[in-house]
Amino acid sequence: MEKTYTKNWKKALVGVSLVVTLMGSTTLFTTSTVQAATATAAASTNKTASQKADAIIKDAQSLIGKVQYVYGKNDPKKLIFDCSSFTKYLYAKQGVNLKWGATSQSKQGQSIKNVKDLKKGDLVHFSVKDPKKIGHVGIYIGNGKFIHNLNPKNDVVISDMSKGYWAGKFIVGTRVLK
Structure with missing residues (x-):
């Protein structure tokens, strides 16, 4: 106290x-x-949204190969995360308090419906199984790409939103940086 x-x-x-x-x-x-x-x-708090986004992206990239993915896990001390605890961890380092859960995070901040309106540092939410249900979250890094903690096989990766598995799976973006 x-x-x-x-x-x-x-x-x-x-x-x-x-x-x-x-x-x-x-x-x-x-x-x-x-x-x-x-x-x-x-x-x-004195950083601009763009500076916070850069710091978050840099921190995320520095964790490539160092993080373990476990669904439903949030263990920052051991760097064991699922997709949303990974974003929660990174944004907290910049003073942004996110809830745990991809769907919960999609309800925080300003909703971005169109991919072309995304800015680096925005959260990006995707369907995984059900085409209308959010099942994954990552961090938009610009040029149609995002960084995310994917699964036990791949851990932290950078993916293209318009190619391969992620093409057509974007549901909504969320702007939480101010």
Whole structure:
């Protein structure tokens, strides 16, 4: 509980030295401590949507060959994810809180119906078995391609939305970066 109050005070009182008594304990904040904490907290919020998208895509690409796919799994410490826990993990690093589940993520943010309106960093949702039901999610990286945690055989891959298996399976995009 104290961490929540401490974090809020650090954000609100940049550059001020103060002594605060919280729930019976005394905490001393120095100017440098407050400034450092505020700079860290603000780093992801001060980024533009495009900068966040670039960071998410770069992080996703850095995980190629390092992530294990397990359906229904969300274990960031061991880098074991399904498709939606993979996106949840990457967006959280940029301060974006996504729900777990491809369908749940499709209901967050602004809906993008047309592929030509997608921007890098948008979530892209696909059918897998039922043509009208969302069963997979990835991250749009531009030029008709997306990066995603696919299955135990392939893990993190970059795929073309208009070729091969994924052609015609796009249902909706979701813009969650601001």
